[in-house]
Amino acid sequence: MTQPIDLRALDLFALCRKGESLAGDVAVRDLPRILAETAAQAPASAPDETFAYTATGFMREEAAEPGAPVMRRLFLDVTVQGRTWLDCQRCLAPYAEPIDTATRFEVVESEEAADAAPMDDEVDVIAGSKHFSLLELIEDEVLLALPVAPKHDVCPTVHESLVTGSDGEAQPEAEPEEEKRPSPFAALAGLKTRH
Ligand SMILES: [Zn+2]
Known part of the structure; x- marks a missing residue:
């Protein structure tokens, strides 16, 4: 050593x-x-x-x-x-x-x-x-x-104000994370309708 x-x-x-x-x-x-x-x-x-x-x-x-x-x-x-x-x-x-x-x-x-x-x-x-x-x-x-x-x-505080609209600008509410993910059932339904 x-x-x-x-x-x-x-x-x-x-x-x-x-x-x-x-x-x-x-x-x-x-x-x-x-x-x-x-x-x-x-x-x-x-x-x-x-x-x-x-x-x-x-x-x-x-x-x-x-x-x-x-x-x-x-x-x-x-x-x-x-x-x-x-x-x-x-x-x-x-x-x-x-x-x-x-x-x-x-x-x-x-x-x-x-x-x-x-x-x-x-x-x-x-x-x-x-x-x-x-x-x-x-x-x-x-x-x-x-x-x-x-x-x-990306500044965290700027990001937060955009989400809450606290800076006066009308911003759409961010969707909850769960709703963005397609549910497994929706995916299944999609498969079914394709045939
Ligand atoms: Zn910053």
Whole structure:
């Protein structure tokens, strides 16, 4: 079994060189910037909810062109899955926004090297470290995944007012669920009349 890993200070270079893979859960309470985004009216258990993450390092040795010196490039694939409680901008009620990210990073030696790296749509460049905080990277991933304008797909309060007509518009009463389903007897009758 592997040693317990300190997600706040791991040797990212070694992880990539060895092609190691990490997986686990991090609690929202350990992600202060996510806590700050969490809806005030979220369930009391929201800080106890967790994000499942994976982090897989790998190395590629390649030459920029035939005959050129072989370069070692380090990469890290990170996935984060979970949910974040946000305030819906339409009805102001809290709701759980699903988070499901998968990102490939190229790991370079230093901040300077990261700044100097050419922009690439497919790979984000990050500066590695021997005391790298994977926790912060996971937090970054969640923050980047949050919608600019958080909203329910369908707001429950809006839906309710439509059903009851309390917003002043005349709306037909929703039929009780049972009446929408054809009864087995009606289906039988249908079979009989078809012959
Ligand atoms: Zn809403």
